[in-house]
Amino acid sequence: MGNSIIEKPEIVVVGMNHRTAPVEIREKLSLSSEEILMGLEMIKSKKIFKESFLFSTCNRVESVFVTNFKEEALKKIYEIFSIMKNIPISEFKTYFYEYSGEEAVKHVFKVSSSLDSMVIGEPQILGQVKDAYKLSVSSGNSKVILNRLFHRAFQTAKKVRTNTGIGGHAVSISYAAVELAKKIFNDLSSKKILLIGAGEMAELAVEHLIHNKTAHVFVANRTFERGLVLAKKFSGSAIRFEEVISALEWADIIISSTGAPDYILTKTQVKPVMKKRKNSPLFFIDIAVPRDIDPNINKINNVYVYDVDDLSDVVNTNMKQRQEEAIIAMNIVDDMASHFLSWKQNLKVVPTIVELREKIQGIVKFELEKTMKESGIELDSYAPGIEKMIDSICNKILHHPITFLKEPGGHRDLPTYLSMLRNLFNLDEKSVATIRKINSK
Amino acid sequence: MLFFLPPIYFSAFIFYFLSQLKRKDSLRKTGFFIMLAAGAIHFFYLALKGIKLGYLPTFGSKDIMIESSFFIVFFFMFLFFKYKVDLLGGVVSILISVITLASIFMPEYQYQPPGNLNIVITAVHVFFTFLANAAFFMACILGCFYLIQERNIKEKKLGFVFKRMSSLEILEEAGNFCILCGFICLSAGIAIGIVWSKHIFGYFISFDIKELWSLLTWIIYAAIIHGRLTSEWKGKKAALMAILGFFIIIFSLIGINIFTDSFHGEFFKGSPANIVIKG
Numbered sequence A: 001m002g003n004s005i006i007e008k009p010e011i012v013v014v015g016m017n018h019r020t021a022p023v024e025i026r027e028k029l030s031l032s033s034e035e036i037l038m039g040l041e042m043i044k045s046k047k048i049f050k051e052s053f054l055f056s057t058c059n060r061v062e063s064v065f066v067t068n069f070k071e072e073a074l075k076k077i078y079e080i081f082s083i084m085k086n087i088p089i090s091e092f093k094t095y096f097y098e099y100s101g102e103e104a105v106k107h108v109f110k111v112s113s114s115l116d117s118m119v120i121g122e123p124q125i126l127g128q129v130k131d132a133y134k135l136s137v138s139s140g141n142s143k144v145i146l147n148r149l150f151h152r153a154f155q156t157a158k159k160v161r162t163n164t165g166i167g168g169h170a171v172s173i174s175y176a177a178v179e180l181a182k183k184i185f186n187d188l189s190s191k192k193i194l195l196i197g198a199g200e201m202a203e204l205a206v207e208h209l210i211h212n213k214t215a216h217v218f219v220a221n222r223t224f225e226r227g228l229v230l231a232k233k234f235s236g237s238a239i240r241f242e243e244v245i246s247a248l249e250w251a252d253i254i255i256s257s258t259g260a261p262d263y264i265l266t267k268t269q270v271k272p273v274m275k276k277r278k279n280s281p282l283f284f285i286d287i288a289v290p291r292d293i294d295p296n297i298n299k300i301n302n303v304y305v306y307d308v309d310d311l312s313d314v315v316n317t318n319m320k321q322r323q324e325e326a327i328i329a330m331n332i333v334d335d336m337a338s339h340f341l342s343w344k345q346n347l348k349v350v351p352t353i354v355e356l357r358e359k360i361q362g363i364v365k366f367e368l369e370k371t372m373k374e375s376g377i378e379l380d381s382y383a384p385g386i387e388k389m390i391d392s393i394c395n396k397i398l399h400h401p402i403t404f405l406k407e408p409g410g411h412r413d414l415p416t417y418l419s420m421l422r423n424l425f426n427l428d429e430k431s432v433a434t435i436r437k438i439n440s441k
Numbered sequence B: 001m002l003f004f005l006p007p008i009y010f011s012a013f014i015f016y017f018l019s020q021l022k023r024k025d026s027l028r029k030t031g032f033f034i035m036l037a038a039g040a041i042h043f044f045y046l047a048l049k050g051i052k053l054g055y056l057p058t059f060g061s062k063d064i065m066i067e068s069s070f071f072i073v074f075f076f077m078f079l080f081f082k083y084k085v086d087l088l089g090g091v092v093s094i095l096i097s098v099i100t101l102a103s104i105f106m107p108e109y110q111y112q113p114p115g116n117l118n119i120v121i122t123a124v125h126v127f128f129t130f131l132a133n134a135a136f137f138m139a140c141i142l143g144c145f146y147l148i149q150e151r152n153i154k155e156k157k158l159g160f161v162f163k164r165m166s167s168l169e170i171l172e173e174a175g176n177f178c179i180l181c182g183f184i185c186l187s188a189g190i191a192i193g194i195v196w197s198k199h200i201f202g203y204f205i206s207f208d209i210k211e212l213w214s215l216l217t218w219i220i221y222a223a224i225i226h227g228r229l230t231s232e233w234k235g236k237k238a239a240l241m242a243i244l245g246f247f248i249i250i251f252s253l254i255g256i257n258i259f260t261d262s263f264h265g266e267f268f269k270g271s272p273a274n275i276v277i278k279g
Helices: A023-029 A033-045 A070-085 A089-095 A102-112 A124-138 A144-163 A173-184 A200-211 A224-233 A241-247 A267-276 A295-299 A308-375 A380-406 A414-424 A432-440 B002-022 B025-053 B061-080 B088-104 B119-154 B160-164 B168-201 B209-229 B236-259 B263-269
Strands: A010-017 A049-056 A060-067 A097-100 A192-197 A216-221 A237-240 A253-257 A282-286 A303-307
Touching: A010 A023, A010 A070, A010 A102, A010 A144, A023 A060, A023 A070, A023 A089, A033 A049, A033 A060, A033 A070, A033 A124, A049 A124, A049 A144, A060 A070, A060 A102, A060 A144, A070 A089, A097 A102, A102 A124, A102 A144, A102 A308, A124 A144, A144 A308, A173 A200, A173 A282, A173 A303, A173 A308, A173 B119, A173 B168, A192 A200, A192 A241, A200 A216, A200 A253, A216 A224, A216 A241, A224 A237, A237 A241, A267 A282, A267 A295, A295 A303, A303 A308, A308 A380, A308 A414, A380 A414, B002 B025, B002 B088, B025 B061, B025 B088, B061 B088, B061 B119, B061 B168, B088 B119, B119 B160, B119 B168, B119 B236, B168 B209, B168 B236, B209 B236
Parallel strands: A192 A216, A192 A253, A216 A237, A253 A282, A282 A303
Antiparallel strands: A010 A060, A010 A097, A049 A060
8 A cells, every 4th residue: 555646535335225225124224323423433443434424314324434445444334333233244235335436425415415315305304414414523533524525415405405396395295285275375373273083194284284383273073082182282272073163264274184984064064154254265174084075165265175185196296396306406416526526636635735845845954954064054043034945945846736736627637647746756755754864875 | 768678677577487497586586676677767768758748758658558567667666565476576577578569669649738737737647547557457467366376276286387376365465455555546546637627627527438437447446445345355256356457447548548539548549639728
């Protein structure tokens, strides 16, 4: 490993996700934040890893690291997973993907931008990546390269979110219902919700609406006590099931999810209510199967009825749109990745520049000391001025080579130039002491 | 200067359009500022022409079109600070660019208004009536928006337009606001007209068909406001009424002016009026 050009630090991603691994494997390997910290400590103790990052959600387990020795590092990381989760490597290794260089960078950007998620564009992933990154920083595992990589990843995610419609379309039934409510009512904060019956999806829809600051939730359940419990959950109030019709006079959004075999509200019941509520809009979300709300109610002016099928249609079209938006988002990822890679390439130049400068400074200093000693002049009294002179000689000699290294132009092969430079100045057998030795001989 | 208006309004439209396509708010803002600049140029054009003529350029269909379109832009800006209605800027900018483009090809009429026509009163009368029309025009567009969005939601067609249009509630509120503004301005315009008529003709109302039609318009909009307040006409019905109301205005503006011999019509056609002015 004498040539440090070959030893360039490489970014490597190793992991598995919902596409590559079945849920049983994902369950077995998923890491809690304590386990992540433990894993990071284990990785840190191995000198082969320069920087590292560990990430785990219900759909993926991943490690991103920087190393000079990719193959050995990969072996080590599998060992670490195996030790931590107490599973033999052979049981999970086949489900893992490995990326390095440009592919690895793009993968990290894609994951953060939610382009690699099971539900494309879901917003939680960015927060999860950020949390994992914080752990990596606080444990001292993330340094120059990963810090830059993740900051760029967060920027990419933001850019993708603002410049494409990837997060714009609801892809769950309950979100689709909220999206619709927002197109009927301008200000949800003054609207009242009535939940009829109970059910996971209905409760989720109510939660989303509350999240959007609706005023008050009322719950009507056949068993009043169950209604009370639910109402407490949403800090709302319970009404009796028989009061539903009269409640239509003041409720704005009705979410229905009962187990009733027949319609619980019909057109003839709702129509007279509209006059009482001064024709202000009424929005029915019918999540029950079989349906609770007579679809004919949709024909009444200013009344809108959506059932589960309607909402799933919305979700399906939105899903397709998100996939289309993901194609646009990939352009952003490519663009950001190439920016990052050119920064990283530049980074490799820096150690060479430092070494080159040290070498030249060493030579000048050495020759100066020698000359002064021979002439019998005390060097110390001239020190500040002389130091400055040495620096400026070095800068002048090295100005052009350094500028060239930093901007070699796109078509030039930087590693070749670096290697040539290191050979010309014999930088790989560096240290001023050696130079002195050679000179003094 | 008139030749600059259609392309500038059209470029505002392009920015509005792109902002929807690319989902960039910065493009929408640029569109708005271009529209603002176009409005300013529009104003200077009218002001310079007014100074040159010595009276408000309100006579002849060419000037009426240019002035109407200016008031629409003016009212759009006014509305913008109260209600942010999505897509409205794009629709207004393209319509204005078409109207101003058409006005370029309209012949310029030489018209000498009666010497003792009070310029200031004319200006105030014109200001209120034109602003009223602009407000009703905006209410009509918002009514169309409402019908489109209502149809989208009712028929469960939640596509491109649905996602980009404002909520029904805001469309209705903004529409109500426009109608109220328009009604106030129309009332003021008619009141000034009546008083002024007494001053120059000696009687409050000449039973000129234009005047009668204006009163009809006033009554219709009063009814619309009443309907909206009592919540009889809400939602779709209110939107339909706003569109109907504006069609009546269009009829009174074009139909009556062209097909009848109202003295307001003489202004519209721009041929010398046979107005008998007292004193």
